[in-house]
Amino acid sequence: MDEEIELAFTLNGKAVRRRVPVRLHAVDLLREVFGLSGPRVACEHGICGACTLRVDGQLARGCLLLAPQLEGTDVWTIEGLTATGEIADLQNEFHARNAMQCGWCTAGMLITAAEILDAPAPMDRQAIREHLSGNYCRCTGYQAIVDAVEATRQARAAGRSAA
Amino acid sequence: MNRILREAADTPAIGAAVPRPNGRRLLEGRGRYVDDIALPRMAHVAFLRSPHAHARILAIRAETARGMPGVLDVVTGQDLAETVQPFAGLLVHFKGMKSAQQRCIAVDRAAWQGEPVAAVVAETRRQAEDAAARIEVEYEPLPAVGSLAAAAEPGGMIAQPELGDNVCFTREVEGGDWDRAMAQADLVVERSFRFPRHTGVCPEGRSVIGDWNPADRRLTVHISHQAPHMIQDCYARLLGLSESDVRVVCPDVGGSYGIKTHVYGDELATCALSMRIGRPVKFVADRLESFLSDIHNRDHAVTAKLAVKRDGTILALGYEGTQAIGPYSVYPRTSVVEGNQIANICGQWYRLQGYRAKVRALFTNLAPYSNYRAVGHPVAVGVTEGLVDAAARQIGMDPAEIRRRNLLRDEDFPLQTPSGMKFEGMSHHRCLDTVLRMMDYDSLRADQAEARRRGVYRGIGLASMIEITNPSAMFYGVGGARISAQDGCTVRLEPQGGIMVLHGCGEQGQGTETIFAQVVADAVGVPMGRVRLVTGDTDATPYGGGTWASRGAGVGGEAAWQAGRALRKSILDLAATIHQRDAAQLDIRGGIVVDAATGEQVTDLAEVGRVAYFRPDTLGGVRPELSVTRHYLPTQYAFAFTNGILACHLEVDPDTGFMKLLKFWAVEDCGKVLNPLLVEEQMRGAIVQGIGPTLLEECLYDERGQMLNGSMVDYLVPMAAEMPDMEVAHIETPTRESAIGAKGAGEAGTAGAPAAIMNALNDALSPFGAELTEMPFTPERILRALGKS
Amino acid sequence: MKAAGFRFLRARCVAEALALKAEHGEDARFIAGGQSLVPALNLRLLEPRALIDIAGLPELTGIRVERGRLVIGALTRHAALTGDPLVAAHAPLLLEALPYVAHAAIRNRGTFGGSIALADPAAEWPACCLALDATMVLTGPHAEGERRVPATEFFRGLYATALGPDDLLLRVEIPCQPAGTRNAALELARRHGDFAIVGVAATASDRELKDARIAFFGVADRPMRFAEVERALAVEGVSAAAEALARQVDPPADLYHSAATKRHLAGVLLRRAVDRLRGAA
Ligand SMILES: Cc1cc2nc3c(=O)[nH]c(=O)nc-3n(C[C@H](O)[C@H](O)[C@H](O)COP(=O)(O)OP(=O)(O)OC[C@H]3O[C@@H](n4cnc5c(N)ncnc54)[C@H](O)[C@@H]3O)c2cc1C
């Protein structure tokens, strides 16, 4: 039998507690135990970023986090970030520019991009590209994604200076 | 602003940059891919794969594995040999081709590293893997053919000893007057080229759930695939079922690019295992097994020559290429289409007077090999455009100028090329002029000269090209493959006035469903938001070919148009009956039936639907036919050829051999542009897939056939930081064969990017007299060309 | 592929971590950020029976200055160096190297100490430690208290360090660099965030470069300084140093680069690093 532990953490804003096998990585845990489908894997060795989650306010590779390492953390997936509306503007920009084709990389891209939407310092396209450089997309050619991130950043900055 | 619905009455949806309605779910983490499907009683399979490229299987001991926690079944190839038929991709129009028969799980002998040799079914994937690790297999390693060079060596090792040699297929093509053309030549430039073996790296690994229901005696296959009806036919025959006993459902697909148009032994075995245990069985290829078992492609060694006159006139092109395929010809599309397409298209966009091509496909003990995005094109375009630039350099002519003098002209069409291809219409010179304008060619050249003085080496590369799209039955059907070239579409009016579209050609993310919705919306006369799509289910949709060879918009779109027009007629006839009007004087606009002359509303579709479905008794014997199906197949031309041009601007650091892509431009003529937003992103994605194997991607093997870089750590895919911005423009030369006039658009970027980069690189390196024709262009190769390593 | 089964044991202090390790022996591994270990588990390259989670050890955290030394706790995450005023003041070389380390998501979880303990020959931190004359502070079940090992003796071979199988790296101590010190961290990688093909981390007290310390990574089984190169640079200049490097360095080929290419690239980076050291302070 797989060793199990009692695991308690916050998932998309709700406290959860469950007995889970320790050998699951975070994506398998969220999919198999918590019934989510937004987090996905494309490599399980840290390269592709499809598994990207927000853990304690920071980006993390879901495939490189073991279930027990989530103890006491605050975990957000694309489902939660969609529900709060936090990245609705970014999602709209992605949609308007067709910055997703097959959609496999999309949640990871959105969560990764979300981290720099409010970064105060100006960021040129190359800096955006470098921030996204750990997220693999085979379909889009990246440009529409960079465009969408750039547009959202600018809109938010304009909103801030208008406020 | 969740959905952008085109409610405006008269704005056509076709041609508009409409975002994909079905993209929203992908943005919210609500896509539904095979791995998201969990069925009652579902079990999981893991495959044990051969660690050897070629080995006899002497014994398989699985007792320990059988006793492991959660294990339901353990099978070897032998256990499935009775129930699953062997297979090989052989097409009769590829004369003389041969192949050994492949088993879904190897029997007695494994012929590549990664071939399944046993399978474990367990309650979870983890348990299946734990048990697979405990199966003991005794192998006797056999000599393996570990490279193209080894396969070609006379008297060398043989990948499939029973075949006698490594030759799967050869073909020679000759057209025009070779000798006359050569006699006029002032010079003949000859080069060798190498195109690496690479693979698709779909973000979603191949995935399948076989769900055999013993009560219904019916197999439902949920599969990440591009061609559901093809899978239905193949699986039925290989599993000894009738076609109607097999239902194939393709949900969202996480990238396919040609990788998912084939029959794979492990996927087929998954279904056979479901039939054995009477429970659904899921298989999801992980990244490591994807590298070893997804089809590989290209792996071409070429020598080619171009005969030209001093004034830049191109006379003749000669091509000789060998491709290293895997140990079997992949079922059912074969492993030789890549070479065959090259023979068909290489150089054919120039006014050639003579043409010769010789292609050869050789078996190896490397991973199976077959069609991947832009089959053959990167090689054909790379060789042609590389030679054209080499010739231009040699005679001191600008690369744009030599193209201007030799590209097929508008007035040349229609024509039959020396290789025998029929071209309906192209726009090479308009594309060339447009791209030169977009990139401001003269300024770039001035910048290049100025930068060189500062010791900065920039290069500009052009690549003209053609692309095979909208294949007719001359592609596979003629060779006996049961792969549909036609597509069917059913369009139905719903009682509340909505339009339901059932289509045999599905979505892989390129936006096929959006295109169909646009086409049907205009065909019927309704806002696009009223149109709903069902694709990817053999139980629901008309028979169709699926999504490959850039056929979705051109072939599938036309079927949708025809069906939509037919439904429109039915609706108008019915409205005319209900309202005692003349159907010819009615029109449907924005979902409203109006008087065509005055625009006055006569009725709406919901009212037509209400009467048709709930009060047909009031129609005085008229029987409304509000579900209509149309099928479409191109017949005049074997293929709808598109054309275009790519341009690349890059900078090389001659100290390090590193290259930075500064910018790409693409002008494409894919006929009628149905949705520029989708076409442009297709183009950009395709360019990046072309950049991959030109700079980074290569499946590396040692001489024993062991893959050296089978993980994403070592196999380098393009990531955002190194990719350039890309500007895309369109020229429209619609095909007259169909009403909508669309050709395909999915592959041109992949076809042309390698050539554009190669030409730009060699342009940048020309002050050093260095030239590279072996891809990928790694820093090491560039340094070597510069004499620095 | 999915990781094989293991037990997950959480240590609350160094003593407990060492005790757990003693109890489980060779079958157990310490896990810090997991950014190198978990990929190895997922690939089943490693199948330890137990993981001992050291992420909660208070003794291994924090960045501070003590007696003229910048002390970096082993558990300091790569990202935590960003914008740290003490690092910026006393070891700015690290901040020059930081952008080369992996990607944001990995920098958020991977630890400074994990990278040193792993000692990947192409990693940035081990080379920086060598250039900065750092001292590694370790402890283990057999040693009495703490052991201090200078960077020059710490890295011993391919993924091999002075850490015994049951030892813990506690912290790294770096002599505070005087103001005006010149630094250069450069690397060549095919893609942003990849491990380096070759890289260099260098520091010198002034533009004369008489005392430059130049550590290369990706050129051997461990980070390397070449005395002859540094001497040639001090005495004769960069060309002589490059020649010395070409003689001394014998890099292992990797999948995409031959020894000759790496040797050439190391020479190019040396020249660039020297230019950088000589440039603006
Ligand atoms: C895609 C990707 C790209 C990367 N790119 C780079 C890069 O460019 N440069 C780079 O330097 N790194 C890179 N890394 C590795 C990353 O920096 C790791 O975080 C780091 O190497 C290990 O730190 P960790 O805390 O994650 O260690 P872990 O993975 O937890 O542990 C690694 C090893 O060190 C041991 N260990 C950890 N901490 C201690 C300790 N305190 N005492 C004793 N033993 C210990 C563990 O037992 C284990 O054997 C990359 C990783 C990935 C996945």
Ligand code: FES
């Ligand atoms: S699945 Fe985690 S990085 Fe690829």
Ligand code: FES
């Ligand atoms: S949209 Fe398919 S991988 Fe990014």
